Amino acid sequence: MSEIERRGDAHGPGTALAPGQSDALPEKFENPGLPAHRHRMGDTDPKAAKRAERQVATMLVLSMIGSVLIIVAYVGIQYDGSFERISLSTKAIGLAMFLSLFCLGIGAVHWAKTLMPDDERIDYRHRQRGTEAERAEAVAILKEGADEAGLGRRPLIRNTLIGAFALFPIPAVFFFRDTGPLPGNKLSTTLWEEGMHLVKDPEGGRIRAADVSLGSIVHVLPEAIGELEEIEEAGSTVLNEKAKAAVVLIRLQEDRITQKSADWGVDGIVAYSKICTHMGCPVALYEQQTHHLLCPCHQSTFDLTQDCKVIFGPAKRPLPQLPIVVDDEGYLMAERGFDEAVGPSFWERG
Structure with missing residues (x-):
């Protein structure tokens, strides 16, 4: 094989350099320099x-x-x-x-x-x-x-x-x-109080612990909402109180609940605020297999097996838990109100 043919193989099959052509790279490229500067009217x-x-x-x-x-x-x-x-x-x-x-x-x-x-x-x-x-x-x-x-x-x-x-x-x-007055410490108080029964949202009616099935999610409100709705002068007060007091009720397997959930729940049934701690959107999506609650607005994810700890998304605080008990007839009711403010974490809190 000739020298020319060997050089051609380096460029690819069947490629041969012309006689006198070299494939060696130059040691230094010439500086092409800058193009001639074009002055603008404002320059001159x-x-x-x-x-x-x-x-x-x-x-x-x-x-x-x-x-x-x-x-x-x-x-x-x-x-x-x-x-x-x-x-x-x-x-x-x-x-x-x-x-x-x-x-x-x-x-x-x-x-x-x-x-x-x-x-x-x-x-x-x-x-x-x-x-x-x-x-x-x-x-x-x-x-x-x-x-x-x-x-x-x-x-x-x-x-x-x-x-x-x-x-x-x-x-x-x-x-x-114009988005509205700042809530101040109003998020620290809701309608929930000791002995307040849980009712279904929106149809109403008290909830028996025995009727909450494993893996289900029930949206609930305090029973006092019904009394508030009967007051015609309440106006937007009803909506404000509903927004703050909205709760989700879920029954977990007993081997997946924490000590706090056992103390604050009833036979695996736990209740958490429905209001996301990021921007206040309603947390309404429940993944039964992973036991995760999801906020549809910004994808904050809360793990029910870790007391609703944030495991993904922009939220920085777990969902507040509502302690619940059962009355003599088996109906679920609040043991007391929330121990912390509900809703977004960026507001001032009392």
């Missing part, structure tokens, strides 16, 4: 730079106006219960929010494209921590970049940028504030 024409500065400032001012219009639409368009009013408010807020976000983004992009330096530079790789001289040089480069951004030399852009960023988050204050 002061009037163009000033015009671009005014355009950026205009975009930022429009963003400020959009932020103000969000608040105006939110406060000025009051709900009257009609779909048309809700639709008008939603569209007005959406359009104002679009104006605020779009103009803020366009202003930032236009600023970067027309006024910030666009020189091509080469940065060579080096050790993660440089020498003191290199670190000092990096600080100098950052300062140089800040100077080149023109915030000091372009007060119009600087001031309108500050105004746009200052006004932009203010509408969020209105949105979050």
Whole structure:
């Protein structure tokens, strides 16, 4: 086999190099260099730079106006219960929010494209921590970049940028504030108290311990809910109390319950708050084989065989357990109320 044929085999079957062609790699590639720099109008024409500065400032001012219009639409368009009013408010807020976000983004992009330096530079790789001289040089480069951004030399852009960023988050204050009053320590108290019977939700009716089958899940409420619903003046109070007092009732195999569940339960029947300790969603999914309770909102998973300890998801606290007993007729009732606050863990707790 000739030398040319042997070299051809190195490139693949049936491939041969032309006479005089070498497959040896060059020792060094030539530096192709940087392309010729193309100057922008703002780099060479002061009037163009000033015009671009005014355009950026205009975009930022429009963003400020959009932020103000969000608040105006939110406060000025009051709900009257009609779909048309809700639709008008939603569209007005959406359009104002679009104006605020779009103009803020366009202003930032236009600023970067027309006024910030666009020189091509080469940065060579080096050790993660440089020498003191290199670190000092990096600080100098950052300062140089800040100077080149023109915030000091372009007060119009600087001031309108500050105004746009200052006004932009203010509408969020209105949105979050309108989600309702903070619960304070109200989550520490529910309708559950000593001797309160458990009733099915929503059909009602007391629950006998003997009727709770192995592996089943029953959604229950305190019997006092029925009395509260009869009070016409209660209004939203009924819904608030239902939300706090919702409980799931489950019967486990006796060999899967903990000492606490044995002390606080009845013959393997345990009761836990239905309200997820992450964001307050209803924990209503039960995996019978794994004995896990799941929250459908953010997938927090609670293990019933470990006193509803969190084993997956964003929740940080086990579901509060309701201690239960049976009366003389075999009906389940609360031994006392919850020993800890129900619901999300990020609220202040008494």
